[in-house]
Amino acid sequence: MSQTETATPAPKTSHAHQLHVLKPERSRLGLMRPDHSKSVFIDWLTTVDHKKIGIMYGAIALFFLFIGGIEALIIRTQLIVPENNLISAERYNQLFTMHGTTMIFLAVMPLNSAFFNFLIPLQIGARDVAFPRINALSLWSFVAGALVINFGWLLEALQMMGLFAASGPTAGMTDLAPSGGWFGYAPLSSKEYSGVGTDFWIMGLQILGVASLTASMNFIVTILNMRAPGMKMMRMPVFTWMSLVVAFLIIFAFPAITIALGQLMFDRTFGTNFFNVAGGGQPILWQHLFWIFGHPEVYILVLPAMGIISEVLPTFSKKPLFGYSIVIFSGAVIGFLGFAVWSHHMFTTGLGKVATAAFSLLTMAIAVPTGVKIFNWVGTIWGGRIRFTAPMIFSLGFVWMFMMGGFSGIMHAAAPADAQQQDSYFVIAHFHYVIMGGIFLALVSGIYYWVPKVFGKMWTGSLSTWVAVLIVVGLNVTFFPMHFLGLLGMPRRTHTYLEGFGWSTYNLVCTIGSYILAIGILLLLVDLIRCLRSGEPAGDDPWDARTLEWATTSPPQVYNFAKTPIIPARDALWSHKHGPEGKKITYEDDHGHGIHMPSNSWMPLIASIGFVPLGLGMTLKQAGVPYMGSLAIFGLFVITLGLALWAIEGPGGFHLHPEEDEA
Amino acid sequence: MSDTATAHHDDGHLSLNNDNKKLLMWLFLGSDCMFFGTLISTHLIYRKIYPESFDPTSLFSLELTSFSTFILLMSSFLMALAVSAMHKGELKSFRRNVLGVIFFGLIFLGCQVYEFAHFVHEGLTLSTNTFGSTFYMMTGTHGVHVAIGVFWLICMYFYSHTGKMDAHESAVDVEIAGLYWHFVDIVWIVIFTAVYLIEFI
Ligand code: HEM
Ligand SMILES: [Cu+2]
Numbered sequence: 001m002s003q004t005e006t007a008t009p010a011p012k013t014s015h016a017h018q019l020h021v022l023k024p025e026r027s028r029l030g031l032m033r034p035d036h037s038k039s040v041f042i043d044w045l046t047t048v049d050h051k052k053i054g055i056m057y058g059a060i061a062l063f064f065l066f067i068g069g070i071e072a073l074i075i076r077t078q079l080i081v082p083e084n085n086l087i088s089a090e091r092y093n094q095l096f097t098m099h100g101t102t103m104i105f106l107a108v109m110p111l112n113s114a115f116f117n118f119l120i121p122l123q124i125g126a127r128d129v130a131f132p133r134i135n136a137l138s139l140w141s142f143v144a145g146a147l148v149i150n151f152g153w154l155l156e157a158l159q160m161m162g163l164f165a166a167s168g169p170t171a172g173m174t175d176l177a178p179s180g181g182w183f184g185y186a187p188l189s190s191k192e193y194s195g196v197g198t199d200f201w202i203m204g205l206q207i208l209g210v211a212s213l214t215a216s217m218n219f220i221v222t223i224l225n226m227r228a229p230g231m232k233m234m235r236m237p238v239f240t241w242m243s244l245v246v247a248f249l250i251i252f253a254f255p256a257i258t259i260a261l262g263q264l265m266f267d268r269t270f271g272t273n274f275f276n277v278a279g280g281g282q283p284i285l286w287q288h289l290f291w292i293f294g295h296p297e298v299y300i301l302v303l304p305a306m307g308i309i310s311e312v313l314p315t316f317s318k319k320p321l322f323g324y325s326i327v328i329f330s331g332a333v334i335g336f337l338g339f340a341v342w343s344h345h346m347f348t349t350g351l352g353k354v355a356t357a358a359f360s361l362l363t364m365a366i367a368v369p370t371g372v373k374i375f376n377w378v379g380t381i382w383g384g385r386i387r388f389t390a391p392m393i394f395s396l397g398f399v400w401m402f403m404m405g406g407f408s409g410i411m412h413a414a415a416p417a418d419a420q421q422q423d424s425y426f427v428i429a430h431f432h433y434v435i436m437g438g439i440f441l442a443l444v445s446g447i448y449y450w451v452p453k454v455f456g457k458m459w460t461g462s463l464s465t466w467v468a469v470l471i472v473v474g475l476n477v478t479f480f481p482m483h484f485l486g487l488l489g490m491p492r493r494t495h496t497y498l499e500g501f502g503w504s505t506y507n508l509v510c511t512i513g514s515y516i517l518a519i520g521i522l523l524l525l526v527d528l529i530r531c532l533r534s535g536e537p538a539g540d541d542p543w544d545a546r547t548l549e550w551a552t553t554s555p556p557q558v559y560n561f562a563k564t565p566i567i568p569a570r571d572a573l574w575s576h577k578h579g580p581e582g583k584k585i586t587y588e589d590d591h592g593h594g595i596h597m598p599s600n601s602w603m604p605l606i607a608s609i610g611f612v613p614l615g616l617g618m619t620l621k622q623a624g625v626p627y628m629g630s631l632a633i634f635g636l637f638v639i640t641l642g643l644a645l646w647a648i649e650g651p652g653g654f655h656l657h658p659e660e661d662e663a
Numbered sequence: 664m665s666d667t668a669t670a671h672h673d674d675g676h677l678s679l680n681n682d683n684k685k686l687l688m689w690l691f692l693g694s695d696c697m698f699f700g701t702l703i704s705t706h707l708i709y710r711k712i713y714p715e716s717f718d719p720t721s722l723f724s725l726e727l728t729s730f731s732t733f734i735l736l737m738s739s740f741l742m743a744l745a746v747s748a749m750h751k752g753e754l755k756s757f758r759r760n761v762l763g764v765i766f767f768g769l770i771f772l773g774c775q776v777y778e779f780a781h782f783v784h785e786g787l788t789l790s791t792n793t794f795g796s797t798f799y800m801m802t803g804t805h806g807v808h809v810a811i812g813v814f815w816l817i818c819m820y821f822y823s824h825t826g827k828m829d830a831h832e833s834a835v836d837v838e839i840a841g842l843y844w845h846f847v848d849i850v851w852i853v854i855f856t857a858v859y860l861i862e863f864i
Contacts, residue, residue, distance in 0.1 A: 130683045217690040221683050251690060255697035263705070263800065272789050272796035274705070280713060280793045289701065 027599075028650040034600045046600040048132035049558060053139050054117030055454065060143065061110035062525070067150075068102035069518060071095045076478075076514040079507050082499040092495035093179035094156070094197065100182030101201065104301065105208050106146050108435070111443050112304040113142075116219055116243050118454060122549035122556060123237045125228025125565045130221040132598045133646065138215035140608030141207055148615035149204025152177030152197045155623075168624020169268075170195045176623070181493065183294060184264070186275035186286035191268045199268065199619035202261050207611045209258050216247035223247075228548075229588070230567035234328075237547040238321060241328045242307030245335040246300050252339070253296035260289035268622065284349060291342035299338040302402075302434065303331060305442030306373060309395050312449050313377055315545045316392035317384025320571055323376045330369035330376075337366040347415045348422045356415045363413035370406055374399060389543070390464035394445030397472050401437025405430055408483065423493075426486025432479045436517075441471070444524060451528070452542050456554040457535030463527040470520030477513030481506040546574035551585060559595040562658040563587035592657075599652030607642025610635045688839045692846045695808075699850050702804055703857060706797035717794045719862050722782055731774035732855045735809075738767035739848040742841050749837040752830035754823060757837070761820050764844065768813040775806050798858070805854060808847045815840055 027033050034046035044052060075095050078086045087095070117135065121128055129135050155176040158164035166173050173195025180189040180198055189198045223244045227236070263274035264286070273279030275286050314321045321327060343351055343359040351359070377399050386392065408430040412418040421427060444467070452458050485506045490497065497503055541550045551573050552560060568583040569575040576585040617632025745760035779799070787795045819840060822828060 131687070213694060217687055217694070220690055221686045225683050225686060251694040252697050255694055256701050259698060259701040259705070263796075266789070266796065266800060270789050272800070273793045274796055279790065279796075280709075280716065281796075282709075282712065285705065285708070289705075 027652055029645060029648050031649075033649075033652060034602055043600070045605055046136075046602050048128070048136050048598050048600060048604075050117045050121050050129050050132065050135060051454075051556060051558075053135055054114045054119075056139060057110045057117055057142070058114035060146070061107050061114060064102050064106035064110070064146065065521070066525075068099050068107050069521060071099040071102065073514060073518055075099060076511040078495060079497075080511040081508070082497055082504050084496055087495070089495040090175060090179065093181075093493070094152075094175065094177040096493060097178045097181050097197075097201070098150070098153075101149065101178065101205075103435075104182060104297070105205065106149075108301050108439055108443070109212070110142060112246070112301070113138075113215060115239070115304060115308065115443075115446055115450070116215070119450065119549055120219060120222060120240050120243055121226070122552060122560055123240045123547055124223060124226060124231050125548055125561060125567060126222060126226040127560055127595065128598060129218055130226055131218050133601050133604050133651070134214050134218050136601070136604035137608055138211045138218065140605050141214075141611055142211035144608050144611035144615065145204045145207030145209075145211060147612055148207060148619070149178070149200055151204075151616060151619070152200045155196070166196055166623040169622050170199075171624060183290050184286075185290075186264065186267075186281075186283040187277060189264060189286075190275060196619055196623040199265075199622045200615075202265050202268075203615040203619050206258065206261055206265075207615055209254050209261075210611070212250050213254055216250040219243060219247045220251070228561075228565050228567055231548075231572075232567075234325065235567060235570040235572070237307075237549075238310035238324065238327055238331075239304070239307035239547075242303040242310070242331050245331050246303045249296045249300050249303075249335050249338065253293045253300070256289050257293035260286060260293070263289075265618075269618075284346075287346050287349065288342070291345045292339070294345065295342040296335075296338045298431075298434070299334055301439055303334065305398065305439040306331065308442045308446040308449070309377060309398050311547060312391045312395040312445050313380045314571075315449075315543055316387045316389055316395075317381045318387075318544075319380055319384040320546075320574075321376065322379030322382070324570065327373055327376050330372045333369040334366060337362065337369070341366055344413060344415075344418070347418045360413055360415045364410060367406060367410050367413070374403060374406075389448075390459060390468070391445045391449035391543075393465070393468045394441050394448060397468065398438055398441040398445065401433060401441060401472070401475070405433030405435075405438055408433065421486055423491055424486035425482040425490045425492055428492050429479050429482035429486060432475070432482070436475045436479065437472075444471070447524075447528070449543070450549075451531060452535075452538035453549060453552075453554050453556070455532055455535075456538050457531050458538040458542055459527070459531045460535055461527075461530070463523060463530070467520055467524045467527060470516055470523060474513050474515075474517030474520050478510050478517055479513070481509045481513075485510075541573070544577075546571040548572045548585075551576070557658065559597060559656055559658060561587075562595070563590055594655040594657040596653050597656055599654060601646070601649065601652075603642050603646035603649060605642075607639050607646065610638030610640075610642060614639065682835050684839055685835060685842070688842050692842065695846065695850075698804070699801075699853075702797075702801040703854065706801050706858060709793040709797050713793060717792055719794065719798075722785055722787060723859055723862060724778075724781075725859065725863060727774060727778065728855065728859050731771050732851065734767050734774075735771045735848050735851055738764045738771070739845050741767065742844045746834075746838050746841040749828075749834045750830065754828065758820060758823055761816055761823075765813055765816050765820065768809055768816070772806060772809055772813070775802065775809075801858070802854065805847070805850060808850070812840070812844050812847055815843070 034042050037043075044056065047053065074087065075092065078084055078092060117129075120126075155164055159174065159176055164176075166176065169191065175195040175197045178184075178197040178201035180194055180201070184198065184201060187193060189201075223236070223240060263272070266272040267274050267276055267281070273281045275281045275283050277283065310321055310327055341359060341363045343355060344363040347356055347359070381396075408426065412421045412427065412430065448459065448464060485503055488502055488506075490501070490503050497507070538554045540552065540554050542554075543550070548565065548567070549556075551565065564587065565572070566586045566588060568585060569579060572585055575583045612635065613631045614635030617628045617630070617635055619628075621628035621632065741760045741763040745757050745764060748754075748756040748760060779802075787798075789795055789799050819837065827833075
């Protein structure tokens, strides 16, 4: 490691952005490390920089948001009139399954990850995450999982052209894309009732689980161990706090689904009896295991959104967050309680009176910390000097729309009421208000807020207002009527319906709303592209913000901070700009040491690529494709090889000597 | 040799006095608790639902399993010695103890392979009933953990011959391997109690 210091001649005179001077040094393996100055392509594929990884997460997530959106539009178009036959019932099942799975695991979670990656090290004054190469592994194994889970669409296309038919263990089954719903209830997902699509779903989710678990452990270590001096826990930005809670939720909730998926896979592949009724298995076990994961999962989705809101509202109200410690405490309480309410998804399964009452009470209890947060946000804007910028408009939209979703949540927290609402469109209305109206608006708010930092470009024009109007109007027109549809008894997941139930008008309205929503989201992408292409330089602190990430340049340098900042107070930058003399951000003297940077590496990418043959081998074997067992073993070999070379290669690293250009 | 952006002189600031890698291992073990928790509870739930369907006492050999449990316990003891040797920089003693751990780990795995082969021979397979499914998946997962640990320690043993091990950095690495090994041992104690011993009460 130390011999690499000489690899950088580091003339103090050259400019700060002297990356081209850096030569890739030899790794302990004796191989040259990837040369990041040679090609942009190699640079991004081998990067371990949390900011680039964050940008890639964001780009891929937006891509899958687009895919999931198209799936949703097809669903809505099918339902536009009674007895429509745009698509078959089977295709409909595949579409809602992949819509849910895509939106949750491939759009919202990675968008959250994009924010985690880009922001957390900047917000706590760190140079990078604790384990930069593991961070790259998380990104690429997420991509591998996304490929595996979507592979069924390709087979579907081949099947339509008559080029593929499943044989072997799933012979005769035509659902080659996942079709068992995003919660894949057994026994519907067992070998008797579903084809190889379910295998893609299982393997894809397992690989995504690897990505989420490694990323979460990485971020917990980063947040706990890598904070700049003076960045005490109770001085951390709320977004970082909420991410910490989420990371803990992930490491404790994901094992339940990993094991459940493993059991399901064993049932399908090796004939075990976990959910196989003939062999004594109890399908209800799947529901328990899934929702023990599934309910924490909805908080995994929403807590980062709450963190974003807690950054945006103070900035544009020119006030500190009202009740900082209470916001954090209620976030942690939500995290704890989130593990104790899973059976509210199972009220109608006959849990027994005591269990039902207990879960009913706990579910109502979890609304309390959620409500507390709402009051804190209202308290924050109360009496503030509010600026109605794009991020602020979306954040205000979040508070309002999320509350609507909370209300319907409380309604089905009451078990007797839920007996009416379970599996009806009422539930669809509920979770789309919290997810679209809540999480999505918060993420858009975050995009409008941080893109100037990420790319150094400022938004131009007022398209954002149109985006806001179209999205908020669109989502209300789409999802509000679903409350009535649910109460009128329309079950979820039916591919069509008859006339005469009073559902037709509502469905028509919902579908029109979804088109409005889609236009809004498209305009968001247009606005984003316009900003990236022709935005004015943003400057370091365009919003007059409060937290540490705005103390860096826009976009931040590879090394984030030229010198380690010493944090004087909560809302460090605000205190630096407007606080008393003793409360300014100061910087540590590095005694000419320069900055130690981690080297790029191929190994995370190689190890993750191995997941693709492993996943496809295990699944296609189920569809009777020859040699697939060997392909799976080959994948395992690639993973092992990547990890072994990773260990032998060593972390490497080089030194940068930026000029003293930063305050 | 840590994989951190800051494992270098004064570049980084550890807000807690914990090494990054050690904390990472603790988090992994926390998560792993949930993995085994799910597996073990699945097993116990099915035992409770079908108390009569299958009598494992006819199959279990308490002598054999007690022996392998004892072996695994002793390997944990040797692991502790190896960690302390590494902290003192005594490479020879470290190697001796690690070899002991590897040896004992292999004996444990051997017992498990024998046990599985015996059970299958007696007619209990993955698909015989829920007992077979839960039992093999749970103990198999544990066995894989032991095997990974043995492989890890073998790598460490050979690495100690390259002369690149030093009492500072490598001691932490060994300590982390130790954490893992003790955890796997503790999980076995739980399985031994809740899956084997309980059947004989
Ligand atoms: C005030 C807090 C909340 C309460 C009391 C609550 C309550 C409930 C209940 C009882 C159900 C089950 C309904 C049924 O299937 O019959 C449910 C479903 C659901 N909730 Fe919530 N919820 C709350 C907040 C949230 C949040 C914040 C999210 C997401 C970020 C969320 C996402 C979901 C989803 C996705 C489902 C449906 C899962 C499915 O069946 O596919 N909820 N909620
Ligand atoms: Cu829930």
